[in-house]
Amino acid sequence: MRHRRSVRDAGGVIEEIPLVGGNVSAGVVRVGDTVRRPAGPWTPAVHALLTHLREVGFRAAPRPLGLDDKGREVLEFVPGATVWPDRFAEVEPHARLGRVGRMIREFHDAVAGFVPPADATWRVAIPPEDDGGGEIVAHHDLAPWNLVTSGDTWSFIDWDGAGPGSRLWDLAYAVKAFVPLTADLARRRPDAAARVRVLADAYGLDEEQRRRLTPMLARRARAMYDLLAAGHARGTQPWARLWDEGHGASWRRDTAYIEQNEQAWLTALLT
Incomplete structure (x- = not known):
């Protein structure tokens, strides 16, 4: 979560205020009504994507x-706070969870007409599987920690990992995160299957897509585990650090839980 506070000191001077809480990007600050973060080879493509979304x-x-003037990318500051970890109640009611599904569908429909720059470079941590790979430019991290809300205004942030993907691959990650589909007994949802259905209905999946999504939920979770395991083995940050903090074990357990309950997800989606 990005923690935000006032950007003016007692004398009214605008300061650079660190926005902490992200797992991947360091050096993110707020300056007035903007956010500044380190740019990379992917930044021009991401900005072209965000510009397209605005235009449509x-x-x-x-x-x-x-x-x-420091070479950092500059983005509009999105007021509010992230839903995760302290404000998950924002998406607790099924009606509000459904809003998440509709937002994702609106994004996917909006990006469908986007033509990336010819020299586009992307920073996709987990390449999409062949199922629709490259169908759209996906966000790849649609999750409560990247959903900022302020009253009735909801926005997704942290687009640096956007890149070629598919609708279902993007949605599978969001379903895992927003239900959430977790093996943790303290967070495991008795209404998990019903929440999977809410997101699928709100997105507007047809029967064939629901059948494809069901086994993809575990494959998407396993892909995250594989990323962390590879990062641990190679010493690649931030994945090695996250592995050491226990995220790898958590994703392994979640993958097993999702696989073991695949029939429950499918039944909920089709009945």
Whole structure:
């Protein structure tokens, strides 16, 4: 979660305020009504994506504002706070969970007409599987920690990992995160299957897509475990650190839980 506080000191001078809580990007700060973060080879493509979303009317993403004099990317500051970990009640009711599913569908429909720059470079941590790979430019991390809400205004942030993907691959990750599908007994949901159905209905999946999504839920979770395991083995950050913090074991347990309950997800989706 990005923790935000006032950006003016007692004398009214605008400061650079660190926005902490992300697992991947360091050096993210707020300056006035903007966010500054380290740019990379992927930044021009991501800004082209965000510009396209604005042009076609999708407002649930920050507006790109170019680079500053330090070479950092500049984005519109999105007011509010992330849903995870302290405000999950925002998406607890099924009606509000359904809003998440509709937002994801609106994004996927909006990005369908996007033509990436010819020299686009992307930073996709987990390449999509062959099922629809490259169908759209996906977010790849649609989750409560990247959903900022302020009253009735909801936006997805942290688009740096966007890149070629598929609708279902993107949605599978969101389902895992927003239900959430977890083996942790303290967080395991007795209504998990019903929440899977809420997201699928809100997104507007047809029967064939529901049948494809069901086994993909475990494959998407396993892909995250594989990323962390590979990062641990190679010493690649931040994955090695996250592995040491126990995230790998958590994703392994979650993958097993999702696989073991595959029939429950399918039954909920089709009845």
